[in-house]
Amino acid sequence: MMELVCPAGTPAALRAAVKAGAHTVYCGFADETNARNFPGLNFSREDLAEAVQFAHVHGAKVLVAINTFPRAGAEALWHAAVRDAEQAGADAVILADLGLLDYAAEHHPALRRHLSVQAAAANPDAINFYAETFGVRRVVLPRVLTVAEIAAINSEIDVETEVFVFGGLCVMAEGRCSLSSYATGKSPNMNGVCSPASHVVYAEEGGELAARLGGYTIHRRPKDAPAPYPTLCKGCFTSGAQTGHIFEDPVSLDATELIPQLAKAGVTALKIEGRQRSRAYVAQVVRAFRGAVEAQAAGQPLPKSALAKLTEGQAATTGAYAKTWR
Amino acid sequence: MPSDAPRIPRPVGMALRPLPLLPLSRFLQSVTTRMIKDHPDMLRRLGDYAGRRFLIDITDLPYVLLLCPAPGRMSAHRRGAAPEHDVRLAGPLSHFLAMMHGAEDGDALFFSRDLTVEGDTSAALALRNAMDDAELDLTEELAALSGPFASAMREACARAERFTGLHLHRTDPFGELI
Structure with missing residues (x-):
């Protein structure tokens, strides 16, 4: 087995x-x-x-x-x-x-x-x-x-x-991903935390749930939609004409x-x-x-x-x- | 989508609204004192977060509860007069009880929007983890507070559990080793 x-x-x-x-x-x-x-x-x-x-x-x-x-x-x-x-x-x-x-x-x-x-x-x-x-x-x-x-x-x-x-x-090559550091100064490699909770803030705003990491808004979710954790690799971004989960969906x-x-x-x-x-x-x-x-x-x-x-x-x-x- | 877990019926919530809060606060204080005494590891796990003020907003009841783990205090307040706090956890009573008794996962309740967290997210995580490790059991705490009426209390809790669908005792689905 x-x-x-x-x-x-x-x-x-x-x-x-x-x-x-x-x-x-x-x-x-x-x-x-x-x-x-x-x-x-x-x-x-x-x-x-x-x-x-x-x-x-x-x-x-x-x-x-x-x-x-x-x-x-x-x-x-x-x-x-x-x-x-x-x-x-x-x-x-x-x-x-x-x-x-x-x-x-x-x-x-x-x-x-x-x-x-x-x-x-x-x-x-x-x-x-x-x-x-x-x-x-x-x-x-x-x-x-x-x-x-x-x-x-x-x-x-x-x-x-x-x-x-x-x-x-984790969609990145682990041990080599520093995305979390850019937003919070802390990474899984050095501190044991990706997107640490100490830098996460959720706020109800205009009927939406905003999820922020280190002050950056990573997601806005409508009422009753599933609420993901705000990790950068699964965030919602605008790139050129496309707005969405550029790297990976949550x-x-x-x-x-x-x-x-x-x-x-x-x-x-x-x-x-x-x-x-x-x-x-x-x-x-x-x-x-x-x-x-x-x-x-x-x-x-x-x-x-x-x-x-x-x-x-x-x-x-x-x-x-x-x-x-x- | 939020789940269709049992909710306190609205008329029941409204009927509870005019009741005085002092007896409820005293009852909550007795249970909290006992739980902290019986589970000292909870404070160790909370570390510095034991000094935070947790507002537990039970959305299907007319009250909010303030938990301060370090001094071991818990009190009830009117929703319109919520005291100052560092983090607010909001959701129906059934989910708080299910999470406390190991029947539901806190993250899953959050992902599905059954549970809301506002304020110090780290403190909320620390409390969830500390309570999860403590393997709390409300029925046993109430039985211990009931002195000679412990078995009657256990029976009452079991009946209440069957009637309401709320989790009132620790869930150990795999108690027998496979």
């Missing part, structure tokens, strides 16, 4: 994920070392130790995302995160930065290393470099590849691959229907995005995908996804996997 890797922003969400059928749960510490550094979210050292114990008792694994890029002079924070993840009994760490990978390989060789999507390793040469140099055992592939490209990559590498199948859709990824093709392409694990979401989201999405991977393993038809109401824009796409971009 394909491995289901599920998000947890809190210990309660981790328990919900395990109970709903997650094979593996990923989470992060409550600081800038992980790419979901949101208010009220994430794990203390004590939280993580208890969560690992709970997961292991119930046969699930825990991965710790330490996937931002250490600031010069502040590397100790990231080094401590790797050390504490190992001490808590984590099954692997998810890293993006070359220096941090080198540190982990040298000082914590027994701790399994996965390559974060933030590293944007999108071809066999890059992946083989990470595997040979730092002993990386699994690569989370960027969300810009087609299924055919994933199959081509898998035929030329020896490490496992993990791909996103559900949740917020939709989320749902690749349920592609699970058989992803299995055939040699993918080991399927990842669900959403550490910033509630335990209700985690429970519903994980349960649905557990049913899907079980059906796939048994050679049965996949259940139809009914998760649209949980997604941004209340609409889903198969993203780059099926390559239907403008």
Whole structure:
């Protein structure tokens, strides 16, 4: 059966994920070392130790995302995160930065290393470099590849691959996108937040909901229309004669229907995005995908996804996997 | 589109309008004090946001509630006389209760416009995350406040839940491990 890797922003969400059928749960510490550094979210050292114990008792694994890029002079924070993840009994760490990978390989060789999507390793040469140099055992592939490209990559590498199948859709080459910085001064790469809530303002204006990021109006939505989060890559802009979502519509990824093709392409694990979401989201999405991977393993038809109401824009796409971009 | 979740009938809301607020505020204060005492991690998760003032605007009731987590205070106010606040969360009672009990996702309610956030968006997120992790259960809090009548309170809450369709206890749909 394909491995289901599920998000947890809190210990309660981790328990919900395990109970709903997650094979593996990923989470992060409550600081800038992980790419979901949101208010009220994430794990203390004590939280993580208890969560690992709970997961292991119930046969699930825990991965710790330490996937931002250490600031010069502040590397100790990231080094401590790797050390504490190992001490808590984590099954692997998810890293993006070359220096941090080198540190982990040298000082914590027994701790399994996965390559974060933030590293944007999108071809066999890059992946083989990470595997040979730092002993990386699994690569989370960027969300810009087609299924055919994933199959081509898998035929030329020896490490496992993990791909996103559900949740917020980053349409840029992750780890290299600084759009959020232009509007807010903060980015997922350095601060662990894309379009941070501290810079988001919603206002009802003339019957419309205006969503602003760092003072820039990103959306105006009529009454009762779905309200997206104001991220620049899914904003509404005017370019020449065209006004609309120039980069991408405010939709989320749902690749349920592609699970058989992803299995055939040699993918080991399927990842669900959403550490910033509630335990209700985690429970519903994980349960649905557990049913899907079980059906796939048994050679049965996949259940139809009914998760649209949980997604941004209340609409889903198969993203780059099926390559239907403008 | 907003969902068709249960709403407090308009006549009920109107009938509640003239009632005095002091008993409601005292009741809310008792529940809040108990919840904060039982779930100290909520304040830890809130961090600096515990000092913010959250206006909870229950759109199908004639009241707004002011929650101040750091001093552990909660009070009811007339909608036309809302006190100063840092962030306003607005929506029907059913959604607040469903979110509190882990039955509905706050982001999804926001995307569908069932829930509105105005003001300090970070504070709203921090509160949502802190409450979600606390796995609150209103029925159990009320039972604990009811002393020897705890089981009668649980039964009353279960009846009220069946009658109104509101979520009054913690949802644990996958309580049994699969």
